[in-house]
Amino acid sequence: MAKLSKPAKIYLAIVFFILYAPIFYLIFYSFNSGGTMSGFENFTLEHYAAVFNDTRLLIIVLNTVIVALLSALISTAIGVLGAIGIIFLRNRKMRNAVLSLNTVLIVSPDVIIGASFLILFTMVGVKLGFASVLVSHIAFSIPIVVIMVLPKLQEMSSSLIDAATDLGASQRDILTRVIIPYIKPGIFAGFFLALTYSLDDFAVTFFVTGNGFATLSVEIYSMARAGITLTINALSALIFVVTLGLVLGYYFFNQRSAANAGTGGPRP
């Protein structure tokens, strides 16, 4: 295959520069002792200190992590069971209908998810706050888990289950000792995606969070609307490192079990 021409290399270099420049620009100015994102004065870590001394902010970070972990765990459990249910649906029409319903929340714009959940919570009478945010995150993560688990289930030969049945395994044994171990990579991929979807979400949370509760995204939004504070820069540098760690960790985890996977590609 032909090697890349020079213009092609320059083009790619420009694209990569534009993609990464804003991120490094943010991180660079997090070390600025001047208060703005222009004109670098001196190196300082004071903005990082500000992040770690801000109890309110730390509580918000804790909230965000708790919501992400809980919602990922619960949505993975429900999603995995749902995917197994879909696989065992013998009626083709029914199965397609369930699959279409499953994708609705994946393709819907966040604004619509947020707005409709807001109506739902208000109608049911759920107080907006931690509970409504957690439930929404579980709700929009479930279909992603199902999508990640289904291909693994589809490639699993049904003779495995027949064999287990013949050997006298109960329904419960089949689930916990045959199916779940087999689809483990899909479950991990689903859990990981659910985690990042929750950490990343702004729009849905923005709609269903009340006054007393905030996640990091919502907090950053209100800070950014107020103007530039280098605390956000320090915060974003920290988030960048954590995100990078998660993505690379997931990537290598995936590579290791890629021999039989092929689906769990990274989410753009």
Added chain:
Amino acid sequence: MTNRSSRPWYLAPYYIWILLFVIAPIALVVYFSFLDLAGDFTLENYANFFSSTYFRMTLSSFWYAFLITFISVLIAYPTAYWLTKTKHKQLWLLLIIIPSWINLLLKAYAFIGIFGLYGPANQLIQFFGAGPLQILFTDFSFVFVAVYIFIPFMVLPIFNSLDKINPALIDASRDLGASQWTTFRRVIFPLAINGVKSGVQAVFIPALSLFVITRLIAGNKVITLGTAIEQQFLVTQNWGMGSTIAVFLILFMIIIMLLTGPKEKGGALNGKAK
């Protein structure tokens, strides 16, 4: 297979989820679109939607979404094409994708600084001798930031479909005397059109419903359908009108999905952009 007509208990949560968080929310949005501020039945919201104010807003939202999608394709296609020719292409692709994992708000926030009156963009302009310009809060900055955010979503599906093309087809085309351009136009482009379609699908609908960037970067200069919904729900508190706009956004979404055809396998997760 044994007959599994007995529904195991463990399916219940999933079906409850479908009922409560897929069917009920859509039904509620449709229901609320027929309510006025007092909660009585009305068709006024629909009449309003076709009035000139909302009609113009819808048109401009479509125009911006079209512009954003079009520029994204223009930038992403060559990127994806040349990426498939690099040596460690999967690694380079990963590097394209990583920025999309960074929280959208942080990227928007970075551009508040970059496009600011004393930011690097203006320093560059001044270097070339022009005065500082107001870049932030213009439609230019809105389109730029939106394209920036959507580029990875466009590169990924195009890359995947380009990467799937059998190189023998390209060799065959060359052997039969086609020029490089003809090969691209008649062989590569048609074979990879599905990637472009999924990319368009992954960008156009989110572009219609963006509201974070419009608020932070375009400063209310640009109103998309998403911004209008957010405004009706959280500022004006007119849920009826907000729901009506949402109903139309859902309709547009369905039409676009029908137009761009079924998604490619593996592209199913592309649509999750804000």
